[in-house]
Amino acid sequence: MTVRQAEDRSIPFLMHQIVGRVEALVNKWARPLGLKIEGVRVLFRLLGGDRTVNQLARLTGVEISTLSRLLGRMSAMGLLTRRRDAADARSVIVSLTDTGRKMALEHRPVYFKDYEEVLFGGISDQQAVMFRELLVDMIANLEAADEEAKPGAGAPAARAANA
Amino acid sequence: MTVRQAEDRSIPFLMHQIVGRVEALVNKWARPLGLKIEGVRVLFRLLGGDRTVNQLARLTGVEISTLSRLLGRMSAMGLLTRRRDAADARSVIVSLTDTGRKMALEHRPVYFKDYEEVLFGGISDQQAVMFRELLVDMIANLEAADEEAKPGAGAPAARAANA
DNA sequence: TTTCAATCATTGAAATCGCAAATAAATCCA
DNA sequence: TGGATTTATTTGCGATTTCAATGATTGAAA
Secondary structure, three states, X not given: OOOOOHHHHOHHHHHHHHHHHHHHHHHHHHHHHOOOHHHHHHHHHHOOOOEEHHHHHHHHOOOHHXXXXXXXXXXXXXXXXXXXXXXXXXXXXXXXXXXXXXXHHHHHHHHHHHXXXXXXXXXXXXXXXXXXXXXXXXXXXXXXXXXXXXXXXXXXXXXXXXX | OOOOOHHHHOHHHHHHHHXXXXXXXXXXXXXXXXXXXXXXXXXXXXOOOOEEHHHHHHHHOOOHHHXXXXXXXXXXXXXXXXXXXXXXXXXXXXXXXXXXXXXXXXXXXXXXXXXXXXXXXOOOHHHHHHHHHHHHHHHXXXXXXXXXXXXXXXXXOOOOOOO
16 A cells, blocks of 8 residues: 655655645635635735735745735635735735634634644654754755856855755 | 744744745756656656556645546656556556656656755754654654544554653 | 445546736836 | 836736546445
C-alpha cells in the first residue's frame, strides 16, 4: 500500500503533503460557509485591517486576477466591501463587513490554533519553536534567492551565509 | 510595506508561503517543458515505477478527475502510456515512456537537490536533519487525526501523546 | 449465480483559473 | 508642461478544474 522512495523525503514534497492535507481539512469546514481555502485566507487577513487588492494578493499568495474575481464573489456574499482609495485612486481598499468579521472571529481558533496542535502533537515545545524559526529562515532564503535571480536589481546584500 | 501580525507566524501560513514560492520556481523551469507543477510531480513519481491512476492521485495530491485529464495530455505529449491492469480491469496502469523517463532523470537534481540547498542555506546539517524528521512526524500526526475523524474506523491506537 | 454495494477511471457541464490585454491613475523627467 | 513609464486593478478568453454522473469491474452476500 504505502510506497517509499527517495522522493518521499524531499523537503518540498514533505511540505506539500502537509500543506495539502491541512488545506483539505480547511476546505472541509469552510465549505458550509461557501468558502474555499483562498477565501478563508482573505477573510483572516482582513482581520488585521483593511488591505488593497495588491496587498491581499501578496499576503495570501492568490493570483491577482483570480483574487479580483474572488473578491467580487465574497463581496456578493456580503463578507467584504471594496472602495477606491481616496489617496491613490489606482488602488482599491478591501474591508470586512460586520458579517465577514463575525465569521472570521468565530472560526479563527480553528485555523490558527487547532491545526498547529495537531501538527505539533508529540513534539516538544523547544522543537516547535525551532521549527517555526527554521520556516522563517527558509522564507528569507527564498526571498534572497529571488533577489539574486533578478537581473538589474541592486547588490544581493545580506544573504544568510552558508555556515 | 511589510505587514506583521500574529497570522504571519502560524505554521500553516508559513509552510504555505514556502511551498507556494518553491512551486512558483518549479513552474518557471517546467514551463518550457510544457508542464506545470502537477505534471512534474507525476513525472517524478513514475520514476519509482508504474502506478495506477489512483496511486498517482494519492502520491501527488492531484484530484483524480483532474489527474485523469492531465494524464491524457501527458500521454499525448509522449511522456507516458496508459493500459488496463490485467489483474484488475478496473485499474489503469501508468508508465513512463523513454522520452518521459529521460526528461525526468535530466531534471531530477533541480527538483530534489537544488531547492533543498536554497531552503537550507545558513542552516546547520544537524538542524536540517531534525527539520526533516519533524515533517515526517507531522504527516504521521495528520494521518492519525484523519483516522480519528473517521466514524466507524478501528481504535485510534497510538496517536502520539501531546508531551 | 444473481444481486448489491464498493471501487476505479473517465467524461459532461459549469465554474474557475491564469495569462495577456485593456483601462486608468500616478510618477518620472527632459 | 507633456509624453513616456510605472503601478493597480479589472476583464476577455482559452485552458483547466471541479462536482456529479456514468460505465465498467470486482467482491461479497444471499
